[in-house]
Amino acid sequence: MKKRNVIILMMLAVFAFLYPLDQADAAAQTLKPGATSGDVWDLQYRLQVLGFYPYSLDGIYGNRTTRAVRSFQYQYGLPADGVVGAQTWRALRKYSVNAIELDLLARLVYSEARGEPYVGKVAVAAVAMNRLQTKDFPKTIRGVIFEPYAFTAVNDGQFWLTPDASAYKAAWEAARGWDPSSGALYYFNPNTATSKWIWTRPQIKKIGNHIFTK
Numbered sequence: 538m539k540k541r542n543v544i545i546l547m548m549l550a551v552f553a554f555l556y557p558l559d560q561a562d563a564a565a566q567t568l569k570p571g572a573t574s575g576d577v578w579d580l581q582y583r584l585q586v587l588g589f590y591p592y593s594l595d596g597i598y599g600n601r602t603t604r605a606v607r608s609f610q611y612q613y614g615l616p617a618d619g620v621v622g623a624q625t626w627r628a629l630r631k632y633s634v635n636a637i638e639l640d641l642l643a644r645l646v647y648s649e650a651r652g653e654p655y656v657g658k659v660a661v662a663a664v665a666m667n668r669l670q671t672k673d674f675p676k677t678i679r680g681v682i683f684e685p686y687a688f689t690a691v692n693d694g695q696f697w698l699t700p701d702a703s704a705y706k707a708a709w710e711a712a713r714g715w716d717p718s719s720g721a722l723y724y725f726n727p728n729t730a731t732s733k734w735i736w737t738r739p740q741i742k743k744i745g746n747h748i749f750t751k
Contacts, residue, residue, distance in 0.1 A: 568621040572598040580621060583633040584609060586712050630677065631670055634712045638678040639705070642666075642712065644697070645682055647704035648690030650747070655703060657745035660718040662711030664749070667722055674722075718742070721749035 566576050577596045584590035590605040603619040610617040613628050621629075634642060642662050650661040668674035668681045675681050683691060690696045700708075718724070724747045725735045738750035 567623075568598055570598050570600075570603050570619065577602070579635045580606070580629070582635050583629045586633050586639070586709065588713060634678055634708075639708055639712060640700075641678055641682055642708035643700040643705040645688060645690065646707045647700035648695040648698055649688060650707075650745075651701070651704070653745040653747065655707065656717045657747055658703065658707035659711050659715055660721070660744050660749060661724065661747070662708045663716040663718045664721050664724055666711050667716065667718070667720060671722060717744060718749040720751070722751060724749045 566574065568574070568576055568580060573596055575596070577598050578594055580598075581590050581592075581594045581596070581602060584602070584605045585592075585594065587609065589609050590602065592601055606621055606625070607617045607619045609615075609629070610619075610625060613632070615625055615628060642665060645665055646658050646662050650658045653661070665678060665681050669676070669678060675684055682688060682696075686692065688696070719741050721741050723735060723738055725732070726746050727748055728746065730736070735750070741749045741751060743749070
């Protein structure tokens with residue numbers, strides 16, 4: 538096995554040790570007003586990303602958090618009771634990211650699309666978000682990104698490069714719902730693509746060096 542492949546496998550092993558459980562597999566803790574557990578920070582961050590919580594994170598499930606939860610529940614067709622149970626957690630995890638997941642998304646953007654126009658960076662992040670919301674793909678950002686052979690940058694190790702500010706901004710905007718890819722689930726560079734299968738996918742548009750497809 539090549540030395541580079543060994544290094545990549547070691548990085549993946551370290552990541553799996555630090556974050557051993559996908560959130561989709563974790564037991565959802567029911568949160569109610571008055572809660573102060575670590576999950577409240579996660580909740581507030583997700584609501585902030587989606588624009589429902591325009592305040593500083595404090596880890597306290599107070600009136601502001603309750604109003605934000607109810608607004609989210611109402612907009613996504615859930616019972617607007619202000620309680621975050623399993624159903625609300627599933628919706629939050631489907632349409633938002635937490636701080637760790639945003640970092641993963643930024644790494645994907647930087648490793649796959651650095652050098653691309655900014656809108657192309659957002660589009661790459663949007664593809665990951667679109668997969669998260671599609672039943673044929675894993676149910677977490679981590680699962681989407683680390684699905685075997687899903688992204689070249691994960692396979693060749695570039696994923697572990699340190700993202701720049703532009704990558705984080707692009708990841709944030711995609712997580713908030715901006716989708717320049719118009720619903721794409723795949724993308725490829727026609728100058729370097731070696732897969733014949735990717736050329737069979739219905740093409741949506743070209744942004745920079747990438748063609749985005751269904």
